[in-house]
Amino acid sequence: MRSSRRLICLFLVALFLVLPLASVYADDMDVMDPATFGLNPDKPYDGTHLNFLICCSTAPQFASAAVKGAAEFTAMTGISVSWGDLPFGSFQEQLYLEATNPNTEFDIVAFVDAWGTNIYDFLHPLNDFVEEAGFDWDDYGPAYQGAATGLSDTIYGMPFRGHPLLLHYRADVLEAVGMDPPAAWQDVSAISQAIIDSGMDIAPIAMYYGLNVDQNLFNWYSHLWGAGTDIFDENWQPVFNNEIGLAATEQYASYVRDGYSPDASIAWNEQEANQELVQGRAAMFVGWWWMASRMTNSEVAEVADNAAFAPAPGWEGGETTSYGYLWAVGVLDQSDDRDAALEYLKWLTHPITERRIVLDASDPALDTNVAVRLSVLADEEVNEVHNGLQGVASAVLADARTIPLIPEYTEIIPFLAEAINEIVTDPGADIQAVLDQTADDVRFVMQAAGYYD
Amino acid sequence: MRKKRWVPWVLVGPALLIIVLTTIYPLLAALYFSFHKYNLRRPPQFAIQIGENGIQIDWSLLSLDNYTLAFSDSRFINSLQVTFWFTVISVALSVIIGLFIAVIVQKGGRLHTLTKVLLIFPFAVSPALKGYSWRFMLNEEYGVYDLIIDQFIVGPINALLSLINALPIVEIPLISESIVWLGDKFWALFMLAMSETWGWAPLIALMFVGALGSIDEQIFEAARIDGANRLQIFFRVTLPLLRPVILIVTMLKTIFSLKMFDQVVTMTGGGPVRATQTINYYIHQIGFVRSLDIGYASAMSYILVVVLTIFAALYVSLVLNRD
Numbered sequence: 064m065r066s067s068r069r070l071i072c073l074f075l076v077a078l079f080l081v082l083p084l085a086s087v088y089a090d091d092m093d094v095m096d097p098a099t100f101g102l103n104p105d106k107p108y109d110g111t112h113l114n115f116l117i118c119c120s121t122a123p124q125f126a127s128a129a130v131k132g133a134a135e136f137t138a139m140t141g142i143s144v145s146w147g148d149l150p151f152g153s154f155q156e157q158l159y160l161e162a163t164n165p166n167t168e169f170d171i172v173a174f175v176d177a178w179g180t181n182i183y184d185f186l187h188p189l190n191d192f193v194e195e196a197g198f199d200w201d202d203y204g205p206a207y208q209g210a211a212t213g214l215s216d217t218i219y220g221m222p223f224r225g226h227p228l229l230l231h232y233r234a235d236v237l238e239a240v241g242m243d244p245p246a247a248w249q250d251v252s253a254i255s256q257a258i259i260d261s262g263m264d265i266a267p268i269a270m271y272y273g274l275n276v277d278q279n280l281f282n283w284y285s286h287l288w289g290a291g292t293d294i295f296d297e298n299w300q301p302v303f304n305n306e307i308g309l310a311a312t313e314q315y316a317s318y319v320r321d322g323y324s325p326d327a328s329i330a331w332n333e334q335e336a337n338q339e340l341v342q343g344r345a346a347m348f349v350g351w352w353w354m355a356s357r358m359t360n361s362e363v364a365e366v367a368d369n370a371a372f373a374p375a376p377g378w379e380g381g382e383t384t385s386y387g388y389l390w391a392v393g394v395l396d397q398s399d400d401r402d403a404a405l406e407y408l409k410w411l412t413h414p415i416t417e418r419r420i421v422l423d424a425s426d427p428a429l430d431t432n433v434a435v436r437l438s439v440l441a442d443e444e445v446n447e448v449h450n451g452l453q454g455v456a457s458a459v460l461a462d463a464r465t466i467p468l469i470p471e472y473t474e475i476i477p478f479l480a481e482a483i484n485e486i487v488t489d490p491g492a493d494i495q496a497v498l499d500q501t502a503d504d505v506r507f508v509m510q511a512a513g514y515y516d
Numbered sequence: 517m518r519k520k521r522w523v524p525w526v527l528v529g530p531a532l533l534i535i536v537l538t539t540i541y542p543l544l545a546a547l548y549f550s551f552h553k554y555n556l557r558r559p560p561q562f563a564i565q566i567g568e569n570g571i572q573i574d575w576s577l578l579s580l581d582n583y584t585l586a587f588s589d590s591r592f593i594n595s596l597q598v599t600f601w602f603t604v605i606s607v608a609l610s611v612i613i614g615l616f617i618a619v620i621v622q623k624g625g626r627l628h629t630l631t632k633v634l635l636i637f638p639f640a641v642s643p644a645l646k647g648y649s650w651r652f653m654l655n656e657e658y659g660v661y662d663l664i665i666d667q668f669i670v671g672p673i674n675a676l677l678s679l680i681n682a683l684p685i686v687e688i689p690l691i692s693e694s695i696v697w698l699g700d701k702f703w704a705l706f707m708l709a710m711s712e713t714w715g716w717a718p719l720i721a722l723m724f725v726g727a728l729g730s731i732d733e734q735i736f737e738a739a740r741i742d743g744a745n746r747l748q749i750f751f752r753v754t755l756p757l758l759r760p761v762i763l764i765v766t767m768l769k770t771i772f773s774l775k776m777f778d779q780v781v782t783m784t785g786g787g788p789v790r791a792t793q794t795i796n797y798y799i800h801q802i803g804f805v806r807s808l809d810i811g812y813a814s815a816m817s818y819i820l821v822v823v824l825t826i827f828a829a830l831y832v833s834l835v836l837n838r839d
Binding site: 152153155156159160163181184273274275276325326327329330332335339344470473474476477481484485488 | 556557655656657694696697698699700701704781782784785786787788789790800801804805806807808
């Protein structure tokens, strides 16, 4: 009897030791099984080569998906995929040219939310695909769902890489002035003033107001929405110049006007502002979460050791709503290999693929924290690997939203970006007058497009 | 001996075909598009239809709307002004600095030969890279130009002002604020022109070196015998003799300045506000980034083509007259 008990105990101990190994083994086995991803095991597209138009393929958030598991996908399906690599600055133009070209060599395209509106007519609707693949559409936050569908219910692209806005800050600096991370933009001003009063040799915040792919609008949206107004009302009339919009814009411009952000920030882009934080010259920065690793990997020890992140600030007494920026992946209608492309999309946007990519931190060049599915963002193991960053992102995405997804918005964006730039480059600019003029320009575009007929 | 008249055509045929495909066809297509409402977002409707009944032309689809729109579009007018001032600044700087460099390096010697070789490098740098580099170098926090200006211009001036202020006579404010080069409308345009000058002035210098070398030394000798000093020789002998070359390089540089695009994208993004939006940049934005309005972009391109053709004709006539 005693020996059999021992045997049972030994067996249980052995089982306890072996199970984790078995699960790892099972993981490895699963990812090589087409059924895991709902792929066709008969390899009907064997030998097909797909071309994927995407930008910045060396950036970890994209490169990770291009490299990790790509060989496994080819082994399972016989489909090989080439990722095109274009710089971000010229990607929008190339996307439009390829999408509207009936003879394009590309089968799959990645697109940013606002850009997608111009190529919806050239994208294969993915509603049936989502259903057949058994994907849970509610596994994406409202901002990403909206950005993938535009104003309709048609799914034009699968959320692939998405970015909430986070506050990146120096914990030591805020601690030195005895302040908590700002929950509202007004707190940012208060903390900034405290940092200046303390005499510390560091800029309180690094903003980016320059004209560079319209990045100066990202945080302006948060101010506008948080304060309680919008770009348009329900009749597509511009309302960003109303009383609330004016207050939001004044607050947005105040960081440089009040000397909290360096003067040079009037010409900075997002990267340049982030460099100020990473190189230890600024205490706060509000930007996309994919930049978080830059701070944690900073060569300046006091920056890396004190790197901290919180949700982007909201509006005092108002909402904490920020812009959720999405890269979606769609399949071109004119692709000769559309079904093979959908097969690839099934693997690329599968929750297992997404989870594996963010969990694997073995190669710094491919290490990324970027995930889009709520289930992956809530995953404990994923959060453990990335110090809870996904949890912060989840909190932001719960209230995040997207921009007006109408084709004309790409025409309107430069008016808005130039207005913001004018307000900050000219300290004497009448903000109300600039906003009113911009509203007139926007109204002209909407009128010409027939929105007021 | 019978001449084979087809041989020359066979020899130049491939080159002609390439020119037709890459230059003539796009030029004609753009002209055709410029009279249409043609937006990439919508299926195009062109006036010329080729169907079962042969070629049919729907005249109602052709209009001058895109051209009239251009001259009522304040942003297009702005881009014309920006391009004009950019051209004036960049051409003037390139020619003057090029001439200055040429005078310095024209003499013989190993160092001068090496300098002449090195001069070609800035021109070989790609314009897009030039823009990125200049943006980096003008950064107020860590840019080398900003540092040089602070250390060698603002610093000494402030030191001098401090000395003056030490005297109980007058109080002159020090230059305290550093300039945000790409955040100021004038300086952004000026620095854009400087980035262009950085590449072009050395090339122009080499052209001037060639021209200077072809001037008969006896002319300078005669001027010296007549009692002219160096400045007089330069302004009254050298410059008049260089006049044809100056005109040619001015025309050439003007043509290239009118086409300014790459550095605007990588260095200023057209800003601050619209201060560096050149015509080419604006056309690109309208045609391929913002409105996808190929018809309007084509019309604006043709307005630029007209201007460029005038300068090109002047340039060619100058070159031919010189020969």
